[in-house]
Structures are given as structure tokens and as C-alpha cells.
Amino acid sequence: MTTALDALLRVDRAAFSLDLPLDAAPGEVVALLGPNGAGKSTALRALAGLLPLTDGHLRLDGAMLEDPAAGVHTPAEQRPVGVVFQDYLLFPHLSALDNVAFGLRCRGHRRREARALALPWLERMGLAEHAAARPGSLSGGQAQRVALARALAVRPRLLLLDEPLAALDARTRLDVRAQLRRHLAEFEAVAILVTHDPLDAMVLADRLVVIEDGRTVQSGTPSEISRRPRTDYIARLVGLNLYRGTAAGHRVELPDGQELFTSEEISGPAFVAFPPAAVTLHRHRPDGSARNVWPLTVAGLDLHGDQVRVDLTGPLPLAADLTPAAAAELDLAPGIEVWAAVKAAQTHAYPA
Numbered sequence: 001m002t003t004a005l006d007a008l009l010r011v012d013r014a015a016f017s018l019d020l021p022l023d024a025a026p027g028e029v030v031a032l033l034g035p036n037g038a039g040k041s042t043a044l045r046a047l048a049g050l051l052p053l054t055d056g057h058l059r060l061d062g063a064m065l066e067d068p069a070a071g072v073h074t075p076a077e078q079r080p081v082g083v084v085f086q087d088y089l090l091f092p093h094l095s096a097l098d099n100v101a102f103g104l105r106c107r108g109h110r111r112r113e114a115r116a117l118a119l120p121w122l123e124r125m126g127l128a129e130h131a132a133a134r135p136g137s138l139s140g141g142q143a144q145r146v147a148l149a150r151a152l153a154v155r156p157r158l159l160l161l162d163e164p165l166a167a168l169d170a171r172t173r174l175d176v177r178a179q180l181r182r183h184l185a186e187f188e189a190v191a192i193l194v195t196h197d198p199l200d201a202m203v204l205a206d207r208l209v210v211i212e213d214g215r216t217v218q219s220g221t222p223s224e225i226s227r228r229p230r231t232d233y234i235a236r237l238v239g240l241n242l243y244r245g246t247a248a249g250h251r252v253e254l255p256d257g258q259e260l261f262t263s264e265e266i267s268g269p270a271f272v273a274f275p276p277a278a279v280t281l282h283r284h285r286p287d288g289s290a291r292n293v294w295p296l297t298v299a300g301l302d303l304h305g306d307q308v309r310v311d312l313t314g315p316l317p318l319a320a321d322l323t324p325a326a327a328a329e330l331d332l333a334p335g336i337e338v339w340a341a342v343k344a345a346q347t348h349a350y351p352a
């Protein structure tokens with residue numbers, strides 16, 4: 001992999017130290033997940049140049065931006081970095097267009113030129129008709145897109161998103177999450193996202209880095225992490241099976257031809273999610289009412305709290321949670337073949 005971001009973020013604060021290696025390839029979206037106080041904001045601020053590294057380094061596209069041992073510290077405003085803050089930090093007295101033009105003005109563009117460069121970004125976000133609006137008259141989702149346009153307009157090589165959907169209500173969040181996913185997919189440089197929300201992380205990121213107490217406890221793709229969580233915190237956090245496919249009615253076809261049935265009626269690109277607790281396992285093909293039934297192989301078993309998380313491979317890799325008694329009754333062990341069933345009503349489908 002070509003490494004665009006190569007960082008070792010070491011920051012010492014009074015009673016806390018961050019020691020986080022972080023690499024990413026061009027076009028990769030990495031989510032930093034972790035409990036309160038884990039050090040996510042500290043990492044983001046260090047990447048942005050708002051908090052100096054105590055030790056370690058930060059290299060972007062081969063250029064050393066920070067290396068305390070060598071006395072290198074590139075100030076925040078000189079870094080090719082765009083930031084979308086949690087509450088967006090839009091300037092209330094500037095129009096949407098001037099908010100997007102602001103970063104370009106800071107980088108030396110004249111007013112007319114900055115506006116001319118900013119407008120296509122508002123158009124891409126579907127906000128051209130709101131160019132003259134002040135942030136106060138925009139909806140939460142629109143304000144979020146203005147903040148994203150402002151961050152992208154300077155063509156950053158590193159895009160930082162701090163809880164980008166946290167300020168939105170549940171309904172808006174669904175739409176904005178899907179839009180953000182599309183914009184991130186088009187973004188050719190590295191994006192780092194900080195979030196508390198496992199669904200945001202799993203939908204938006206190619207890779208998750210889970211941090212606890214300033215250290216990485218696990219990293220991998222969303223499906224690797226949800227199938228094989230290494231700590232109780234992660235098991236609770238990413239307890240979700242998530243697939244992407246194309247929906248027609250109640251049926252969602254996955255890229256490899258597998259299909260999932262959902263109770264929601266939906267069409268076009270879609271996600272289907274269900275929790276591991278919704279999966280039942282059987283030694284023989286069940287005759288019940290479940291429409292989603294697959295023969296799978298047990299790859300691993302882990303005890304998390306009072307549940308056994310079963311990692312299953314086969315046509316549709318998934319995670320199932322069982323009680324220890326149920327796991328013992330099925331005599332589960334790696335290599336054993338089982339049938340997994342999920343009722344359509346236990347799945348949740350929504351547009352991708």
C-alpha cells in the first residue's frame with residue numbers, strides 16, 4: 001500500500017498520554033473510535049497542528065509536517081489539512097458561499113477568485129441555491145454540508161472529521177450519513193473520522209482504529225472487528241452485522257450474489273444491518289419462518305460478558321451472540337458446520 005499518512009502521535013498531557021501509530025493510504029477513510037477520554041480529540045487536534053506532538057512524527061504524502069526531535073512543527077494554517085468540526089464552527093455573519101470561500105481567502109486567493117472556486121463546492125453539495133443564506137437559516141444537514149464544502153474547497157491532503165453527524169437528529173442523520181459516504185468515496189486523499197457511533201464508523205470508514213486510554217486496542221475493517229472483537233468494549237460497540245447491496249422490494253442482493261430479505265421495502269443501493277443477537281444457530285436446517293438461512297462454518301468463539309460471540313464464515317460471514325448454555329448445547333467449536341437463521345423483521349435496511 002502507498003502510505004499517504006504516516007504518523008506516530010505521542011502527546012503527553014497532565015494525567016494522560018497518547019501513543020498512537022496511524023497510517024493510511026490515499027483514498028482511505030479511517031475511523032477513530034473509543035470511549036470518552038480515550039484520546040480521539042487529542043489525536044485529531046495533533047493531526048490538525050492545534051496541539052504539538054511531544055514525540056513521534058507526522059508525515060503526509062512524504063513531507064514531514066512535524067518531528068519534535070528535529071524541531072519541525074508546521075503550523076496548523078500551513079498544513080494541507082481540512083477540518084470539519086463537530087458543531088461545524090461556521091461564521092454566523094458570513095453567507096454559506098463566503099464560509100466556503102473563507103479557507104481559500106486564508107490561502108491567499110482574492111475575494112472574487114475565492115468565491116468562484118467556492119461555488120462549485122456548494123453545487124456539489126446540492127446547496128447552490130443557499131449560497132447567500134447565513135448559517136442560522138440553514139438546517140443542521142445543510143450546515144454540515146457547508147462545513148464539509150469549506151474543508152474540501154482547499155483541496156486538503158488530509159480531511160479530519162470530528163463527530164460529523166453528532167449534532168443531527170436521527171432522521172437527518174440517516175440522509176446526511178448516506179451523502180457523506182458518497183462525498184468521502186469521491187475524496188482522493190486521506191480522511192480521518194472521530195466518532196462515538198459504531199454505525200457511523202462502520203458505514204463511513206474503510207478501517208476502524210479503536211483506542212482506549214491513548215493506545216490502539218484493535219484495528220481492522222468493520223467486518224473483521226465486529227466478527228472478532230478483542231475487548232468487551234469493542235464487542236458491545238460494534239455488535240452489528242452490516243452488508244451493502246442492491247435492494248428491490250424486500251430483497252437485497254449483495255455483490256457476490258448472496259441475498260438478504262428484510263421487512264422494509266426499499267430499492268436501489270442499500271445497507272442491511274442486524275445485531276449478532278438476532279442470529280439463531282442450528283445443527284440442522286431450520287424449518288421455521290426465518291427467510292434468511294445460510295450454512296456456515298464456525299471460525300472462532302469468544303466469551304464477551306455473559307454472551308458467546310461466534311465468528312462464522314461461509315457464503316455470508318457474520319457474527320452471532322449466544323448464551324454459553326446455547327453454545328454448549330450446540331457443541332460449537334471451530335470447524336463445525338451450522339445453519340444460521342435471521343428473521344427478515346430483525347434486519348434493518350436503509351439507503352446507501
Ligand SMILES: Nc1ncnc2c1ncn2[C@@H]1O[C@H](COP(=O)(O)OP(=O)(O)OP(=O)(O)O)[C@@H](O)[C@H]1O
Binds near residue numbers: 040042
Ligand atoms: N487541556 C487538557 N489538558 C490536560 N489534559 C487534557 C486536556 N484536554 C483533555 N485532556 C485529557 O486527555 C484525555 C483524552 O481526552 P480526549 O478529549 O482526547 O478524549 P476523547 O476520546 O476525544 O474523549 P471524548 O469522546 O469524551 O471527546 C482525557 O483524559 C482528558 O482528561
